[in-house]
Amino acid sequence: MLDSDCAGFFADANTLDRDAYIHLDYYLECLGDPRVAAAHFCAEQSTAQWKRVGFSEDLRERFAAKVIDLTILNTELAAFSYGLNPNNAGVSACHVTIAHPHGNFGSRIPNLLSAVCGEGTFFAPNIPIVKLLDIRFPDAYLKAFEGPQFGIDGLRDLLQVYNRPIFFGVIKPNIGLPPEAFSHLGYESWLGGLDIAKDDEMLADTPWCPLNQRSALLGAARIQAEQETGQRKIYLANITDEVDRLIELHDIAVANGANALLINAIPVGLSAVRMLRKHATVPLIAHFPTIAPFSRLAHFGIHTQVFTKLQRIAGFDAIIMPGFGARMHTTDVEVCANVEACLAPMGGIKNSLPVPGGSDWAGTLHTIYEKVGTVDFGFVPGRGVFGHPMGPRAGAASIRQAWDAIVADVPLSEYAAQHVELNAAIEFFGNAAPVNGDHS
Amino acid sequence: MLDSDCAGFFADANTLDRDAYIHLDYYLECLGDPRVAAAHFCAEQSTAQWKRVGFSEDLRERFAAKVIDLTILNTELAAFSYGLNPNNAGVSACHVTIAHPHGNFGSRIPNLLSAVCGEGTFFAPNIPIVKLLDIRFPDAYLKAFEGPQFGIDGLRDLLQVYNRPIFFGVIKPNIGLPPEAFSHLGYESWLGGLDIAKDDEMLADTPWCPLNQRSALLGAARIQAEQETGQRKIYLANITDEVDRLIELHDIAVANGANALLINAIPVGLSAVRMLRKHATVPLIAHFPTIAPFSRLAHFGIHTQVFTKLQRIAGFDAIIMPGFGARMHTTDVEVCANVEACLAPMGGIKNSLPVPGGSDWAGTLHTIYEKVGTVDFGFVPGRGVFGHPMGPRAGAASIRQAWDAIVADVPLSEYAAQHVELNAAIEFFGNAAPVNGDHS
Numbered sequence: 001m002l003d004s005d006c007a008g009f010f011a012d013a014n015t016l017d018r019d020a021y022i023h024l025d026y027y028l029e030c031l032g033d034p035r036v037a038a039a040h041f042c043a044e045q046s047t048a049q050w051k052r053v054g055f056s057e058d059l060r061e062r063f064a065a066k067v068i069d070l071t072i073l074n075t076e077l078a079a080f081s082y083g084l085n086p087n088n089a090g091v092s093a094c095h096v097t098i099a100h101p102h103g104n105f106g107s108r109i110p111n112l113l114s115a116v117c118g119e120g121t122f123f124a125p126n127i128p129i130v131k132l133l134d135i136r137f138p139d140a141y142l143k144a145f146e147g148p149q150f151g152i153d154g155l156r157d158l159l160q161v162y163n164r165p166i167f168f169g170v171i172k173p174n175i176g177l178p179p180e181a182f183s184h185l186g187y188e189s190w191l192g193g194l195d196i197a198k199d200d201e202m203l204a205d206t207p208w209c210p211l212n213q214r215s216a217l218l219g220a221a222r223i224q225a226e227q228e229t230g231q232r233k234i235y236l237a238n239i240t241d242e243v244d245r246l247i248e249l250h251d252i253a254v255a256n257g258a259n260a261l262l263i264n265a266i267p268v269g270l271s272a273v274r275m276l277r278k279h280a281t282v283p284l285i286a287h288f289p290t291i292a293p294f295s296r297l298a299h300f301g302i303h304t305q306v307f308t309k310l311q312r313i314a315g316f317d318a319i320i321m322p323g324f325g326a327r328m329h330t331t332d333v334e335v336c337a338n339v340e341a342c343l344a345p346m347g348g349i350k351n352s353l354p355v356p357g358g359s360d361w362a363g364t365l366h367t368i369y370e371k372v373g374t375v376d377f378g379f380v381p382g383r384g385v386f387g388h389p390m391g392p393r394a395g396a397a398s399i400r401q402a403w404d405a406i407v408a409d410v411p412l413s414e415y416a417a418q419h420v421e422l423n424a425a426i427e428f429f430g431n432a433a434p435v436n437g438d439h440s
Numbered sequence: 441m442l443d444s445d446c447a448g449f450f451a452d453a454n455t456l457d458r459d460a461y462i463h464l465d466y467y468l469e470c471l472g473d474p475r476v477a478a479a480h481f482c483a484e485q486s487t488a489q490w491k492r493v494g495f496s497e498d499l500r501e502r503f504a505a506k507v508i509d510l511t512i513l514n515t516e517l518a519a520f521s522y523g524l525n526p527n528n529a530g531v532s533a534c535h536v537t538i539a540h541p542h543g544n545f546g547s548r549i550p551n552l553l554s555a556v557c558g559e560g561t562f563f564a565p566n567i568p569i570v571k572l573l574d575i576r577f578p579d580a581y582l583k584a585f586e587g588p589q590f591g592i593d594g595l596r597d598l599l600q601v602y603n604r605p606i607f608f609g610v611i612k613p614n615i616g617l618p619p620e621a622f623s624h625l626g627y628e629s630w631l632g633g634l635d636i637a638k639d640d641e642m643l644a645d646t647p648w649c650p651l652n653q654r655s656a657l658l659g660a661a662r663i664q665a666e667q668e669t670g671q672r673k674i675y676l677a678n679i680t681d682e683v684d685r686l687i688e689l690h691d692i693a694v695a696n697g698a699n700a701l702l703i704n705a706i707p708v709g710l711s712a713v714r715m716l717r718k719h720a721t722v723p724l725i726a727h728f729p730t731i732a733p734f735s736r737l738a739h740f741g742i743h744t745q746v747f748t749k750l751q752r753i754a755g756f757d758a759i760i761m762p763g764f765g766a767r768m769h770t771t772d773v774e775v776c777a778n779v780e781a782c783l784a785p786m787g788g789i790k791n792s793l794p795v796p797g798g799s800d801w802a803g804t805l806h807t808i809y810e811k812v813g814t815v816d817f818g819f820v821p822g823r824g825v826f827g828h829p830m831g832p833r834a835g836a837a838s839i840r841q842a843w844d845a846i847v848a849d850v851p852l853s854e855y856a857a858q859h860v861e862l863n864a865a866i867e868f869f870g871n872a873a874p875v876n877g878d879h880s
Contacts, residue, residue, distance in 0.1 A: 047614065049612040059615070063615050104615055105644045106644060106645075108644060110681060110707035110708045110709075111642070111704075113704075114641055117730050172489040173492060173499055175544055176502065201558065205546075240551055243711040243714070264550055264553075264558070266553075267553040269708065271682045271684075271712065272711065275682065275683045278684070287554075289558025290553055292562035296524070329563070383488075383489060
C-alpha cells in the first residue's frame with residue numbers, strides 16, 4: 001500500500017453512521033510507522049484489495065474498517081513482546097480503536113469472529129503482537145440477536161430468590177460416579193441450601209453416567225428437595241455434546257426434570273448456542289473451557305470480556321467465568337470487567353448472571369460480594385460443598401451460613417461459633433486452603 | 441492432595457489398555473515439585489475429587505488422567521514466561537505426556553476439548569503456563585469419526601488432476617464487489633489455469649453479495665470455464681454462517697453449482713462441521729481464523745497441529761493453514777508438522793489436502809514445494825492471481841507457468857523470458873514484494 005492510500009483507512013468517528021459500525025479496541029505492536037501499520041491492519045480485516053485491476057473504483061468508503069483513534073504508547077520498544085521475531089528492533093506499541101462496518105458480514109457470530117479476530121487481524125504485515133481488548137455494538141446490530149431468554153430477573157423468578165446471590169454447587173466427584181450416587185449428592189446439597197446443583201463441565205452423556213438416567217434421577221430428586229424444603233431448586237444438567245445432539249439432549253434433560261442446561265460455550269461454539277437458544281425452554285448457562293489459552297496474556301490474544309459479551313448476545317442467562325484469586329490468573333479488574341459485561345445495558349439484550357468461580361468455599365463469599373459490589377452474582381463452589389468434611393448437606397449449609405453472617409454484619413468466625421457446619425468449613429478449608437483432591 | 445496421593449496419577453504406559461487412552465503432550469511451567477504439579481494437572485483434567493466424603497473408594501484407576509512421561513527441562517527458571525505471576529521464583533519447566541481415558545467423555549469434539557484444553561488444563565494450581573503441544577488418538581477412538589469424505593484422492597478425482605499441486609485462488613477484491621463482477625473474476629482465473637476459485641474467508645451471505653446469486657453466477661461460470669478449457673474446475677463457496685443455516689446454505693450453493701464449500705472451522709465450531717460433514721455431498725475445506733490467538737506463542741496455548749488433527753477428524757477434505765514466510769509468524773517446522781498432520785496415517789480416517797498459505801504468487805511456489813516435499817498440497821494465492829498487473833487470467837497463467845518451470849527444471853527467470861504472464865508477475869511481485877492493497 002502506498003502511504004497516500006493509508007488515508008482511506010482513517011475516519012473521524014463523528015462523520016460515520018453510528019448504526020453501521022461496531023467499535024473495536026486493539027493493542028498492537030508493530031514495525032515501522034504505526035499509522036501505516038494501522039492502515040494495513042484495517043485493510044486486512046476488511047477490503048484488503050479495494051479495486052479490481054484495470055478498474056477505477058474504491059470500495060473503501062463503504063467497506064473499509066477505519067481507524068478512529070490511534071494512541072501511540074511507545075515507539076522505542078527493544079523488541080516485540082513474548083519473544084516473537086527477536087531480530088527486529090524499532091518496535092512501537094499502540095492502542096487503536098477501529099470502526100468496522102458490520103454490513104461486511106452481518107449479525108452472524110462466526111462471520112463477526114472471522115472479521116475481528118481472524119486471519120486479517122492476526123496476520124497483518126509487521127504486526128505480530130495483537131490483542132483484541134474490547135468490542136462494542138450499536139443497538140442496530142444487536143437487534144438481530146435473541147440474547148438471554150430469562151436473564152437475571154427470569155432466573156430469580158424461577159427460584160423465587162431475590163436480594164441475595166444465587167448459590168450453585170458443582171457435584172463432586174465430578175467424573176466417575178454412577179447416576180444413583182451422583183444424584184444422591186445433588187439431593188443432599190439442595191437440602192443443605194443450594195439453589196442450583198450442577199453437573200461438572202467435563203461430565204458428558206457417557207455409558208457410565210448416561211444423561212437420560214442422570215437427569216431422571218436428579219430431576220426427581222430436585223422435585224423431592226423442593227417439596228421437603230418448600231423452596232424452588234434447579235438441577236443444571238450439562239448437555240455439552242456434538243452440535244447435532246444438542247436439541248435432542250435438551251429435550252431429554254428437560255423432560256426428565258432438569259430446569260437449566262450447562263453448555264461449554266467455546267468448545268460447542270457460540271453459534272450452536274444461539275441455535276439452541278431458539279429452541280430452549282429453560283435457562284442456558286455457560287462454562288468457560290478453552291477461553292484461557294487465548295486470553296491470559298496481557299498483550300496477546302483476545303480479552304475475556306469480548307467472549308463474555310458474545311456469550312451474552314448468543315443467549316446465555318448465566319455465565320460462569322474465571323473469578324478472583326491467584327489460582328485463576330485473572331486480575332480483579334478483568335473479573336470486574338466481565339461482571340460488567342454481563343450486567344451493563346446492551347440495547348434490547350437482557351442481562352446475564354455473572355458467576356465468577358474458582359476454589360470457592362464459605363470463606364471466599366464475602367470477598368467476592370465486596371469485589372462484585374452487587375447481589376446479582378452466582379457463587380459456585382465445588383469442593384467447598386462436596387468436599388466438606390461433614391458431607392454436601394453440611395457443605396451447602398456452610399455457604400448459606402456465610403451469607404447469613406454477611407447480612408447480619410457479623411464476623412464469620414463469630415457466626416461460626418453458633419453454626420457447626422460453618423465452623424467445620426473454616427477449620428477444614430480455612431487453614432490449609434487445599435486446592436483439590438481428597439479431603440475425606 | 442497429599443504427596444502420597446500423587447502416585448494414583450502416574451502410570452507405566454505399557455500397563456494401560458492402548459485402546460482406552462488418548463495421549464497428550466504438554467509444556468508446563470510450575471512452582472514446587474514438578475511431580476506434584478503434574479499429578480494435580482492430571483487430577484484437574486479428570487477426576488479432581490476421586491472419592492465421596494465418608495466413602496472408601498478410588499475412582500482414579502479407571503477415570504484418572506495419568507502421567508506416563510515427565511521430563512524436567514529446567515528447575516531454575518528465574519520467572520514464569522510471558523510476565524505471568526512475576527513475584528514467583530523457583531519455577532520449573534517440564535514436558536509431560538499424559539494418557540487420558542477417553543471413556544471419560546467419548547468421541548465428542550466439544551467434550552474432548554473441554555477435557556484436554558479446558559478449565560482443568562489451564563487452571564491447575566501452580567501451573568500458569570501451559571501449552572498443549574500434541575494429541576494422539578488410538579484407532580479405537582477414531583472409529584467413531586467420519587473424517588474426510590473425499591480426501592486427497594477424492595479431490596484429485598473430482599478435478600482429474602494428478603501428480604501436481606492443486607491451484608487455488610482467492611477472488612479479490614475479497615469484500616465489496618457485487619456478484620456479477622465477482623463472478624467474472626472467478627471465470628477469468630479458471631480460464632487462466634486455476635483449479636479452484638474461492639470466496640474469501642470473510643465473504644458471507646450478505647445483501648450486497650447474496651450467496652444464492654453469487655453461487656448461481658459462479659456455478660454457471662464454472663461450467664462454462666470447464667467447457668472452454670476441457671478441464672474440471674471447482675467453485676469453492678464460503679458458507680461460513682450461523683450453525684442453523686449451514687445445511688440450508690450447503691443445499692443452495694451446491695444446487696447452484698458450487699462443488700466445494702469453505703467453512704471457517706473454529707468460528708463455526710468443529711462440531712458443527714462434523715454435523716455438516718454428515719450431510720455434505722461436496723468436499724469441505726477449512727480456513728484458519730481465530731487459531732493464531734491460541735497458538736502463536738512457543739510456550740502458551742495450543743499448538744496448531746492439534747487443531748489440524750481435529751479439523752481432519754471433523755471431516756475437512758482440505759485444510760488451509762498459515763504457511764511459510766515471515767508474514768505468517770509460523771516456523772517451517774510448525775508448518776511441516778501441520779502438513780504431516782494432514783497426510784500421516786490416522787486409523788481409518790482419510791487424509792486432508794494441506795494448503796499452506798500466505799502472500800503467495802508464482803515466485804513462492806518452488807519454495808513451498810521444496811519445503812512440503814510432495815505434490816500433495818494446495819497453493820492459494822490471492823493477490824498473486826487477482827492483483828496481477830495483467831488481470832486474473834494472466835495471474836492464474838503465471839502460477840501454472842511457474843509450475844511448468846519447476847517440472848522442466850528451468851530457473852523461473854529463464855522460463856519467464858518466454859512467458860509474458862510469468863515475466864510480469866516477477867517484475868511486479870518479485871521486486872517490491874508488496875504485501876497488500878492497490879496494485880492497479
